[in-house]
Amino acid sequence: MRCALGQIDTTQGEPALNRRLIVDCARRAAAAGASLLVLPELALPGYCPKDLCYHESFLGRVEREARELARELPANLLVLFGSLARPPVPAGRRRHNVALMARDGELRVVATKRFLPNYDVFDERRWFDAGDSAILIEHEGLTIGVTVCEDIWNGTAGDPGMPRYEGDPPAELVAAGADLVVNLSASPWHRGKGEGREALVGEIAARVGRPLLLCNLVGGDDDVVFDGNSVAANGRGEIIARAEAFAEDLVVFDLDAQALPARRPDGLPEIRRAIVLGIRDYFAKSGFERALLGLSGGIDSALVAVLAAEALGPERVIGVGMPSRYSADASLDDARALAKNLGIEFRVMPIEGVFGAVTRELGPQFDGRELGLTLENVQPRIRGLFLMALANELQGLVLATGNKSELAMGYCTLYGDMCGALAPIADLLKTEVYALARHLNEGGSPPIPERSLARAPSAELRFDQKDSDSLPEYEILDPILRAVIEDGLGLDQLQGRGFEAAVARDVLRRVALNEHKRKQMPPGIKLSCRAFGSGRRMPITGGRLDRYDDEETP
Numbered sequence: 001m002r003c004a005l006g007q008i009d010t011t012q013g014e015p016a017l018n019r020r021l022i023v024d025c026a027r028r029a030a031a032a033g034a035s036l037l038v039l040p041e042l043a044l045p046g047y048c049p050k051d052l053c054y055h056e057s058f059l060g061r062v063e064r065e066a067r068e069l070a071r072e073l074p075a076n077l078l079v080l081f082g083s084l085a086r087p088p089v090p091a092g093r094r095r096h097n098v099a100l101m102a103r104d105g106e107l108r109v110v111a112t113k114r115f116l117p118n119y120d121v122f123d124e125r126r127w128f129d130a131g132d133s134a135i136l137i138e139h140e141g142l143t144i145g146v147t148v149c150e151d152i153w154n155g156t157a158g159d160p161g162m163p164r165y166e167g168d169p170p171a172e173l174v175a176a177g178a179d180l181v182v183n184l185s186a187s188p189w190h191r192g193k194g195e196g197r198e199a200l201v202g203e204i205a206a207r208v209g210r211p212l213l214l215c216n217l218v219g220g221d222d223d224v225v226f227d228g229n230s231v232a233a234n235g236r237g238e239i240i241a242r243a244e245a246f247a248e249d250l251v252v253f254d255l256d257a258q259a260l261p262a263r264r265p266d267g268l269p270e271i272r273r274a275i276v277l278g279i280r281d282y283f284a285k286s287g288f289e290r291a292l293l294g295l296s297g298g299i300d301s302a303l304v305a306v307l308a309a310e311a312l313g314p315e316r317v318i319g320v321g322m323p324s325r326y327s328a329d330a331s332l333d334d335a336r337a338l339a340k341n342l343g344i345e346f347r348v349m350p351i352e353g354v355f356g357a358v359t360r361e362l363g364p365q366f367d368g369r370e371l372g373l374t375l376e377n378v379q380p381r382i383r384g385l386f387l388m389a390l391a392n393e394l395q396g397l398v399l400a401t402g403n404k405s406e407l408a409m410g411y412c413t414l415y416g417d418m419c420g421a422l423a424p425i426a427d428l429l430k431t432e433v434y435a436l437a438r439h440l441n442e443g444g445s446p447p448i449p450e451r452s453l454a455r456a457p458s459a460e461l462r463f464d465q466k467d468s469d470s471l472p473e474y475e476i477l478d479p480i481l482r483a484v485i486e487d488g489l490g491l492d493q494l495q496g497r498g499f500e501a502a503v504a505r506d507v508l509r510r511v512a513l514n515e516h517k518r519k520q521m522p523p524g525i526k527l528s529c530r531a532f533g534s535g536r537r538m539p540i541t542g543g544r545l546d547r548y549d550d551e552e553t554p
Contacts, residue, residue, distance in 0.1 A: 001140050004034035005230040005241065007249045009219030011285050012046035013058070015065040019044060022081055023072045025250060030074035032252040035140055038182050039081040040217035041149045042097060044069070047082070047186035047217055053095050053127040059084060066100060070107040078103045078139045080146060082184045085109055087129050094129045099146045099184050101137060110135045113148035115165045121188060121224055121526065121535040134173060142180050145173030149185045152204055152214075174208045180255070181210055186217040189227035189274055190529050194245060195265050198231050206237025211255055218248055220281030223523035223533045225274045234259070246273040268439040271527055272307070275424050278525035279311035282422050283397065290396030294383050294417070295319035295338060295346065297331030298457060301401040302338050302448045303437045304424050308399060314343040320390065321348045322383045324355055326460045334449045341447040351382045358382070376461035380416025388419060397421035400522050405430040407521060407532055408481050409471055409507070410514030418521050426524025427531040429478040430457070472503055480507045486530045516540045
């Protein structure tokens, strides 16, 4: 049988738009000779519609679009796609996350998602009730069993906090007579996820002795990026089809196709593509054309500018230099050179006049005390004011340029450098920022001035300031942050890894104390297994990790 994986980029909450994507994909699959087309989880309403699931009017729209879709599909093509359905017995306002079958005008539910993830960025038990059965489909002499995303994972993915469920849906479908198992997936990306997902598909196919086809969503939705990387394995666990990463793709193949070479991890190029896709879809799906960001001459803003220009096109990116009395001439020169290299618009708006006025007004309120840190924070807030005013006038969105190391330690200013609609590198530690920037500079025309890479990082909020005045060197800090945030280690475990106790305790303290800032940060594109935002839900008050050691942990 000739099969197709329709890896499409849907928009959450837009079933009419998604229907048109599905129909177009189906027509191309039929033209290529496919008789089976598999599409992603919740492809029609978009993954994930979240609290829209509670609205009857939204569910009604989804149901109408599903009926229209079934009428528009090519004849003799079996299409499996994800959607919403009402539970047979109403249970509050929850819905079912289902796989629908459409064929020759017929439309029916063939599987209801059994395993509902509630870890990391997932919160599916808030919106869905779990199903308990699947209907086998007969098509061209084969019996097909359908699963939905998490139904094939069951604790095997290695993600922190991933549960184990009772049951083995692929094996149960095969025991019931399935010759082929398919999976409709919306599996978010983080580093290593593509390789892990492909290995899982091969392992399950070999274990049950049947081909397994997985079609994964692609695209950016808020702070989450879906990487595609749809894959098919034969009954020996050999990969016979593989879709592109971070791009829409239609893969057509025969079930008896030859095995493909092993997939190689991409590393930095994969991170680059994830961020670019995240930026591009954030703007496309929110309806904004222009991106604005402050260009300081430093490495963080330089990296964000390069990625934004790649995602949106240089004509849609505006860099703004906002020097103060503390800014080195080299900083503005490097910002201007970067803008020229990228071909983006560059504006200069000095903050000195406003800064002087604010200083004069604040002075009498502090009884002659040295303002110190207060005046340091005033400067990024003035810059944030300038950027937001420009964004209002130009109907654009501001990109925040903070990295994960700064956000973790609170080395950032609320309503200043933290303001914006999206924080593209919020899940990159500072050492990773440098690594990705150097990667982007490989080739004949490096966009980032070498001085931006070579100079010691500085916020330039006072004379001769360096990040290392307030933070441990990033080569020391970043491994501790990774161990704390991504691995969940406490003080004793950090010491066991060789980290200095005083430094580790201070890092734990500052990570906890600055939770209130991160609760107000823009969404950041998820790149790691534990990013700030929807996948990390820590209390703002209390929860001081530096006050616990491992002996107190039950």
